[in-house]
Amino acid sequence: MERVEAFEVLAPGILTTLQDLGRFGYGQFGVPPAGALDPFSYQIANLLVKNIGNEACLEITLTGLKLRSLGECLIAITGGDLSPTLNGDSLKMWNTHLLIEGDVITFRRVRSGCRAYLSVSGGFAVERIMGSYSTYLSGKFGGLEGRALKKGDILYRFNHSYPLDRVGLGVPEDWIPQFDREATLRVILGPQEDHFTEKGLQTFFSSSYEVTPQSNRMGIRLRGPVVERRPDVEESIISEGFLPGAIQIPGDGNPILILNELVTGGYTKIATVIFVDLPKAAQLKPGDRVRFLPISIEEAHFLLKEQEQRLSDFKKRSE
């Protein structure tokens, strides 16, 4: 498909990468999925501008990104509220906007959450590597040359027409997730819950943990009451696969919440965050607090079904 210039990067911000839903089928070769850490906000951003497939969006972290539009295009911004502005005026999130050449989009400061998603009609045009547009930073591939955006980059989009009646389209108010500074993440216990004492499990589920500045796309180091381990089991296990949302307890007892960019490891995992709560995990930033709540697998699957239903209804409505 034809590519057209979409944006010039005037300032890259703290960390801005191109992401889609991730790379699947390559975990057996040690390749993690990568992809949008908040897949819900990512999908809504795409649907708003009528990107039906799994198109590349920008994942914007905290603050500082500044883009200049190089042509007419339709965009939407979802996810954490990083105070986006259009030519200096506040820009409504979870809505579509028509940009013209010379328009400047700036992300000024964090109001809530940690990561925003910017979609453009047609999707950002980069090569698919192993079936995905996602940037895998440690692997240095995917997205734009396997790296974060830098000043002076020109971003292209696939040239794809869109109906003008989509300008100003939004999502129902009650759909917009609230990212509070104190989050509760629902988890499924395991796979190594039996490595911790009864007291350790109780500590983990009754405490509030602080998000430390040692946080990135791989994971979040938490600080709080130490989770007690059974004295008769080893600190590490034989390396095994895990999924985004895994909560590792290393030797020092301070939990690490895995977000992405890792696929196997030898730390014990007390629990894993359920899929529909991964967006809340992705929107945590240093200083925020988090609690964990165990639920049953049946409940998790029911919640997933509810969310998929909403997304498919929204897809139908906006076709």
Place this chain on the structure above:
Amino acid sequence: MGLYPEAIFRWVGDRGLLLEFGDRISQEINEKVRRMALAIQKESIEGIIETIPTYRSLLVIYHPLILPIEELKKRLRKIEKHLQEFPLPEPRLTRIPVLYGGAYGPDLEFVARYHQISPEEVIRLHCSQPYLIYMIGFMPGFPYMGELPEALVTPRLKTPRLSVPKGSVAIAQRQTGIYSIESPGGWQVIGRTPVELFDPNRTPPSFLRMGDLVEFYPISEEEYLNWDKKDGKGGGL
């Protein structure tokens, strides 16, 4: 205990099921992991997104709305019952050239001192036998191989390095591995290979495969520097 009579199922969130086949690193357990991964692949079950085989377990990632969890468990148990009939491919032997010691293998001297042998003896022992690739993981294309000769079993570094160069050949406990990309790491680095172990644009992207065998052989600095990386798809010399 070793190999369990049947796999233990463990929860990995709401989209993953971990099949644990045994409680240690052993060829027998690892072989069962490989058989199970291949058998699942062959069945091409709708709703299984991918599987991640490791030393002694297999992570099955599934879509619970396409494949309900009880159905998944039933299917997996059925496959496991017939695993003995499932053939494994013949292992391929790959020879990997290594420039040992110096700036390329900064921990060779330590490993030698630790075992009270000469650096040359460490190299000889490291090259003395083929190793089984138990899994690819930790980073794209990193092979976990074993078992090292008893006389080379060495603990990890006390403080991991923030950056280990791509191609570094390293040992830790009974394992040996190759850093396929630059990354932080805590293994004892004894040498470096010019062979590219991972290329995102190649199919499959990983040069080495779980279940295959690797044998190391020493090369000189001149050979290392002149190694044609484009054609250097493994030794075979």
